[in-house]
Amino acid sequence: MNNIIAAQLFIKRNMIKMSCPYCESIHEVRRIKRTESIVFKGKNVSYEAVHYECNNCHEIFDSAQMMDENLLAAREAYELLEESVSPAKIISIRESYNASQKAFGLILGMGELTINSYEQGKSIPMSSNRLLLHLSENPLIFFEMYERNKNKIGLIQRERIESSEAFKTYKKLGGLKNLYNSLSESSGV
Secondary structure (H helix, E strand, O other): OHHHHHHHHHHHHOEEEEEEOOOOEEEEEEEEEEEEEEEEOOEEEEEEEEEEEEOOOOOEEOOHHHHHHHHHHHHHHHHHHHHOOOHHHHHHHHHHOOOOHHHHHHHOOOOOOHHHHHHOOOOOOOHHHHHHHHHHOOHHHHHHHHHHHHHHOOHHHHHHHHOOHHHHHHHHHOHHHHHHHHHHHHHOO
16 A cells, blocks of 8 residues: 555656646646657667656647757767777776776776776766777877876876886877977978
8 A cells, every 4th residue: 555655646746737738728747757769860879758748638748948858868878879988998998008997087087986887887988088088098198198197196006007018109209299299390380
């Protein structure tokens, strides 16, 4: 009996009165969530959409705000599908620099446990962190971030990172600024 009462309270809390565009009168409607699929930029994308359902005619409709939220949810699902960085890829990038999860996250400006969560597949990097992970694949960019954030990690971690082949290559090139200057001089800019 308690489960039935709890379910009725849950439904009641999710009910609001508003005008239904199908009934053309004010009724109780409830906010529902459901997984939907659409073709977005040529790719089939699934996302969680939010709608209203009229309690009288049971038609489903959206407010303008819901349409915007659903479009954003579809766009984010597409970005995750197209641009996500797999846990294996993150591990590969991090290991190429001999960095621990914590050190790698701190160098990229992420939280201490963020990389662990990504590598375990417990969470998916959102747009800004996805960009940082993609950029970190390039040793010149990664080591520019390293130079700015190396004081956030311990000495042992710095020594491990600086012993990596990627770091040695970075040092040979003299860093991003030196590479830029060399390219500028050779092109006459």
